[in-house]
Amino acid sequence: MELYAQTLTQLQQKLQRREVSAMEITESVLRRIGEVDQQVGSYLLVDVIGARAQAAEADRRLAAGEAVSPVTGIPLGLKDLLSTKGMRTTCASKILEHYVPAYDATVVHRLRQAGAVLTGKLNMDEFAMGSSTENSAFQLTRNPWNLECVPGGSSGGSASAVAADECIASLGSDTGGSIRQPASFCGVVGLKPTYGRVSRYGLVAFASSLDQIGTFTKTVADAALLLSVVAGYDHHDSTSVKEPVPTWHTLLDRDLRSLTVGIPQEYFVEGMDTEVEQAVRRAIGFFADQGATIREVNLPHSDYAVATYYLVATAEASSNLARYDGVKYGYRSPDADGLLEMYCQTRSEGFGPEVKRRIMLGTYALSAGYYDAYYKKAQQVRTLIKQDFETVFSSCDIIVSPVSPTPAFRIGEKVDDPLQMYLTDILTIPVNLAGLPALSLPCGFSKSGLPIGLQMIARPFAEESLFQAAHQYEQATDWHREKPVINGSAN
Amino acid sequence: MDFEVVIGLEVHAQLRTKTKIFCSCATSFGDEPNANTCPVCTGLPGALPVLNRRVVEYAVKAGLATNCQIVNDSVFARKNYFYPDLPKGYQISQFDRPICLGGYLDIKVAGQEQKRIGITRIHMEEDAGKLVHPEHLYGVSYVDYNRACVPLLEIVSEPDMRSSAEAVAYLRALRDILVYLEICDGNMEEGSFRCDANVSIRPFGQQEFGTRAELKNMNSFRNVQRAIEYEVERQRKVIAGGGQVVQETRLWDVEKAMTISMRGKEEAHDYRYFPDPDLLPVQIPAEWISDLGASLPELPQAKKTRFISTYELAEVDAEGLTSSRALADFFEEAVKRFANPKMVSNWVMSELLRYLNDEKTSIDACPVTPAGLAALLAMIEAGTISGKIAKKVFATMYRERQNDPAAIVAAQGLVQIDDTSALAEVVRQVLAANPAEVEKYYGGKQKVFGFLVGQVMRQTRGQANPGLVNELLQQQLDAGRP
Ligand SMILES: [Zn+2]
Numbered sequence: 026m027e028l029y030a031q032t033l034t035q036l037q038q039k040l041q042r043r044e045v046s047a048m049e050i051t052e053s054v055l056r057r058i059g060e061v062d063q064q065v066g067s068y069l070l071v072d073v074i075g076a077r078a079q080a081a082e083a084d085r086r087l088a089a090g091e092a093v094s095p096v097t098g099i100p101l102g103l104k105d106l107l108s109t110k111g112m113r114t115t116c117a118s119k120i121l122e123h124y125v126p127a128y129d130a131t132v133v134h135r136l137r138q139a140g141a142v143l144t145g146k147l148n149m150d151e152f153a154m155g156s157s158t159e160n161s162a163f164q165l166t167r168n169p170w171n172l173e174c175v176p177g178g179s180s181g182g183s184a185s186a187v188a189a190d191e192c193i194a195s196l197g198s199d200t201g202g203s204i205r206q207p208a209s210f211c212g213v214v215g216l217k218p219t220y221g222r223v224s225r226y227g228l229v230a231f232a233s234s235l236d237q238i239g240t241f242t243k244t245v246a247d248a249a250l251l252l253s254v255v256a257g258y259d260h261h262d263s264t265s266v267k268e269p270v271p272t273w274h275t276l277l278d279r280d281l282r283s284l285t286v287g288i289p290q291e292y293f294v295e296g297m298d299t300e301v302e303q304a305v306r307r308a309i310g311f312f313a314d315q316g317a318t319i320r321e322v323n324l325p326h327s328d329y330a331v332a333t334y335y336l337v338a339t340a341e342a343s344s345n346l347a348r349y350d351g352v353k354y355g356y357r358s359p360d361a362d363g364l365l366e367m368y369c370q371t372r373s374e375g376f377g378p379e380v381k382r383r384i385m386l387g388t389y390a391l392s393a394g395y396y397d398a399y400y401k402k403a404q405q406v407r408t409l410i411k412q413d414f415e416t417v418f419s420s421c422d423i424i425v426s427p428v429s430p431t432p433a434f435r436i437g438e439k440v441d442d443p444l445q446m447y448l449t450d451i452l453t454i455p456v457n458l459a460g461l462p463a464l465s466l467p468c469g470f471s472k473s474g475l476p477i478g479l480q481m482i483a484r485p486f487a488e489e490s491l492f493q494a495a496h497q498y499e500q501a502t503d504w505h506r507e508k509p510v511i512n513g514s515a516n
Numbered sequence: 517m518d519f520e521v522v523i524g525l526e527v528h529a530q531l532r533t534k535t536k537i538f539c540s541c542a543t544s545f546g547d548e549p550n551a552n553t554c555p556v557c558t559g560l561p562g563a564l565p566v567l568n569r570r571v572v573e574y575a576v577k578a579g580l581a582t583n584c585q586i587v588n589d590s591v592f593a594r595k596n597y598f599y600p601d602l603p604k605g606y607q608i609s610q611f612d613r614p615i616c617l618g619g620y621l622d623i624k625v626a627g628q629e630q631k632r633i634g635i636t637r638i639h640m641e642e643d644a645g646k647l648v649h650p651e652h653l654y655g656v657s658y659v660d661y662n663r664a665c666v667p668l669l670e671i672v673s674e675p676d677m678r679s680s681a682e683a684v685a686y687l688r689a690l691r692d693i694l695v696y697l698e699i700c701d702g703n704m705e706e707g708s709f710r711c712d713a714n715v716s717i718r719p720f721g722q723q724e725f726g727t728r729a730e731l732k733n734m735n736s737f738r739n740v741q742r743a744i745e746y747e748v749e750r751q752r753k754v755i756a757g758g759g760q761v762v763q764e765t766r767l768w769d770v771e772k773a774m775t776i777s778m779r780g781k782e783e784a785h786d787y788r789y790f791p792d793p794d795l796l797p798v799q800i801p802a803e804w805i806s807d808l809g810a811s812l813p814e815l816p817q818a819k820k821t822r823f824i825s826t827y828e829l830a831e832v833d834a835e836g837l838t839s840s841r842a843l844a845d846f847f848e849e850a851v852k853r854f855a856n857p858k859m860v861s862n863w864v865m866s867e868l869l870r871y872l873n874d875e876k877t878s879i880d881a882c883p884v885t886p887a888g889l890a891a892l893l894a895m896i897e898a899g900t901i902s903g904k905i906a907k908k909v910f911a912t913m914y915r916e917r918q919n920d921p922a923a924i925v926a927a928q929g930l931v932q933i934d935d936t937s938a939l940a941e942v943v944r945q946v947l948a949a950n951p952a953e954v955e956k957y958y959g960g961k962q963k964v965f966g967f968l969v970g971q972v973m974r975q976t977r978g979q980a981n982p983g984l985v986n987e988l989l990q991q992q993l994d995a996g997r998p
Contacts, residue, residue, distance in 0.1 A: 234793035347605020391788035
């Protein structure tokens with residue numbers, strides 16, 4: 026098997042045994058990008074020079090016997106809303122087209138310290154707003170399993186790059202499902218950690234109280250490895266939490282007989298694709314077969330989650346995106362006259378339609394006279410949604426559900442109907458409102474050959490139980506071994 | 517009709533922390549533009565604020581010193597508006613849950629009873645940057661973000677003041693407290709203590725407030741007083757002329773000595789406040805509050821009252837000495853070494869302050885130490901030197917940073933002449949040299965006595981013991997009376 030097609034765990038072992046060099050792995054991945062990215066469109070920027078330099082440095086560290094980490098010498102991709110010092114960070118927006126950050130995000134800093142090879146910046150929906158990566162100002166990203174389909178979003182590039190073997194693993198961000206849904210569409214493992222588990226410092230904010238950096242990997246064990254490198258308290262982020270960071274990958278074995286699995290009735294919604302439902306039900310059957318206790322549970326406020334989310338997220342976004350005003354960096358309208366006109370033209374030319382729609386929604390929700398009816402009410406409902414989960418977790422270890430009601434849809438299918446698009450996140454959004462950890466992993470394929478994802482949700486800071494349950498399931502199935510064929514070029 | 521004046525004040529005090537409120541950049545004044553900036557205070561994408569603990573400490577101290585209730589889970593909010601000096605498109609401030617609520621200050625205006633002014637709230641916030649308009653480049657503006665994220669306290673009073681004098685008394689009292697707490701340098705000219713005034717008038721007896729104007733841009737106590745007086749008169753005239761006062765913001769123009777309309781209320785902002793999701797509520801454990809309370813220094817009013825009772829000083833002197841914590845400390849240090857408070861007070865208030873004012877030096881940089889002054893005063897009391905000589909010695913001490921008055925007196929040969937026979941000889945000489953004046957004295961002109969004393973002092977270059985000179989002169993004149 027080509028080096029680019031292997032998992033982080035496999036490559037790490039080979040590197041430690043000196044069977045391959047970081048440079049060989051990196052060249053393999055760069056070659057793969059050259060072969061397929063023309064079709065897939067995962068990358069907004071490939072940093073060939075930087076990646077080779079980091080690979081050389083990783084080889085030097087390995088040769089010198091210096092302390093290495095699980096990601097030393099491993100080629101990793103970054104969603105283009107993570108600040109990278111000296112490397113363009115555009116958030117797939119025209120307004121940041123030429124923006125080069127002066128500092129590294131904490132996760133990027135940790136990866137560099139750990140000796141990772143950073144391959145470049147991955148495409149996304151503009152400012153992480155979208156569920157299909159069709160809102161990028163620069164390019165379309167295609168689903169490696171079917172180039173006519175979307176990869177999901179907003180971290181579509183991060184998901185497609187891992188699925189197409191254009192990097193060994195990647196980082197993305199999840200505000201309402203933006204890691205889990207594309208992971209499910211692209212057939213890889215997507216992890217959204219607990220809010221506060223990974224520092225948000227340097228993550229360009231969409232909705233601060235919901236945003237969470239997470240991982241895309243080929244296996245659950247890889248997710249455990251990568252998270253252990255980027256997680257942990259950061260004094261630059263007041264909302265990051267001082268929780269110990271376990272070596273999760275050494276804790277993957279668990280007897281499932283002591284596990285209680287909650288199945289939320291509200292998550293098997295009407296209009297759900299039957300192939301999705303069947304695949305998920307089969308996965309639940311696996312846990313039952315292993316002796317786990319399966320319990321039907323209720324999350325009664327689920328109906329309000331999407332509305333609540335679009336009030337909270339847009340309110341925060343309207344404020345977070347105010348800084349893009351053309352004064353200090355990024356795009357400035359060339360022919361505006363006077364300050365007000367400069368603001369207005371810069372923002373109307375620099376932002377895409379979805380971003381403008383959300384800024385307007387959020388501005389409205391926060392404005393005097395509507396605050397109580399919208400923003401404040403949404404926060405109250407958010408508390409109820411959180412309490413629903415607390416109640417369920419008093420008797421369950423994990424909650425299992427589909428990730429998305431359907432497999433990947435076709436490019437262009439939902440772009441003209443924002444509301445339909447918003448509903449694709451209906452099963453992932455409540456997790457962000459409650460700040461919980463959740464994971465998406467492959468649990469089957471549709472007849473048309475598109476991956477189907479299984480969502481697992483745990484208590485705050487109980488990533489360990491997610492990894493254990495997901496790893497046991499993965500060990501017993503072969504879904505994660507399937508590879509897409511891109512333009513006749515399989516691995 | 518006669519009107520009652522209603523004034524409420526909003527004060528912005530810049531805190532004397534070393535670093536900014538949400539990042540570790542320096543707060544120092546007057547550095548190169550944008551020298552003290554980082555991703556956080558310039559609001560770069562992805563940067564996050566982290567609250568400076570010292571700012572909370574200072575806010576709690578200010579609250580305790582003004583009798584406020586400390587809110588132990590106050591919330592930072594975003595105040596959204598667009599302006600080039602505002603890096604994030606919002607200012608992080610506090611809105612419906614500020615850190616301090618419901619306090620008061622007692623003020624005293626000369627000739628009136630002491631009065632209590634309510635303090636509505638105190639909250640923490642970040643400052644914005646500064647726009648720079650280069651003189652020779654029309655249409656070009658630069659932004660200096662050194663001040664962005666510098667910590668401020670906003671202290672909002674109740675509309676309890678009824679005259680410009682009360683407003684100034686409140687401002688002075690408030691500034692004295694913040695300076696005493698060493699949390700603000702109180703410099704109005706440099707803008708580290710700024711004030712906006714809400715001014716309205718209403719007929720006496722009316723319950724509802726009149727329409728108010730907000731006055732800005734007053735950078736001294738005198739300007740506050742003049743701006744309020746001008747504004748009250750303006751509103752009086754508007755109403756007398758049958759017009760109506762409009763709610764607006766007005767700027768004080770120092771040159772023209774008038775307030776000028778800046779913007780009307782039709783431009784009133786919708787700031788869209790909401791809790792900042794990047795910052796958690798500010799939790800202040802009760803024991804931290806009590807520790808801070810215990811660490812508060814004695815405040816100006818308490819100190820003044822104590823000075824009057826302990827040192828038996830006149831109110832005006834006690835007030836002067838306690839107008840600054842350093843001055844009061846200087847006084848008490850000196851009194852410890854020379855136990856005549858009245859005399860120390862006189863010297864500090866007249867001689868010492870005169871030199872400091874002339875040289876625009878602050879008491880912290882005073883070259884004469886409390887010990888030096890005490891030693892000097894002890895020499896007067898011991899009769900070693902006269903008061904007049906002491907002033908000369910003081911001048912030398914001040915100019916030469918010399919705090920050993922005895923050495924100066926010895927070096928310059930200024931010791932008082934107490935030798936009766938030597939002085940009697942000088943008196944004889946003076947009487948002999950001024951027969952005409954002596955004649956006038958015997959003729960009933962008492963004033964001549966002073967002239968003759970002066971002559972003796974002159975002959976002795978001021979070193980004669982003045983008491984002894986008086987005594988000897990009287991003796992010889994009486995003896996020689998025809
Ligand atoms: Zn800074």
